[in-house]
Amino acid sequence: MQKEIGKQCHMLSRPRSNNALYARPEIQTKKKVGHTRKYGKKLGDTSALAAINCKHAIENTTNLYGKERTVLAHDKIVMLKTLKCPVRVVWVYRRNHWVALFTTDLTLSIV
Numbered sequence: 001m002q003k004e005i006g007k008q009c010h011m012l013s014r015p016r017s018n019n020a021l022y023a024r025p026e027i028q029t030k031k032k033v034g035h036t037r038k039y040g041k042k043l044g045d046t047s048a049l050a051a052i053n054c055k056h057a058i059e060n061t062t063n064l065y066g067k068e069r070t071v072l073a074h075d076k077i078v079m080l081k082t083l084k085c086p087v088r089v090v091w092v093y094r095r096n097h098w099v100a101l102f103t104t105d106l107t108l109s110i111v
Helices: 002-008 046-056
Strands: 020-022 042-045 058-064 067-080 085-094 097-103
Touching (some): 046 067, 046 085
Antiparallel strands (some): 020 042, 020 067, 085 097
């Protein structure tokens, strides 16, 4: 049922700051015993990755509060165990605050 809904619509929301984010699983070339991995290694939670990714953020201009403003943004494709699918997480930095957004539509870009 969940996979059928994912084909019809995409989700765009804010993750919780303590949401655990996981890397995408590595593609296995050799056949191993047991089931294939659904998730990669644990990267950390949303707030911990916000602090790490701040130095990799790219400057963008956007219409914010009725004016053209400069913000820093960084995105990463990760896995969420709550949705059981890959998502694109975007961290937006403005002055000393950050906001994280995620979407199941992996074709969307920051700009």
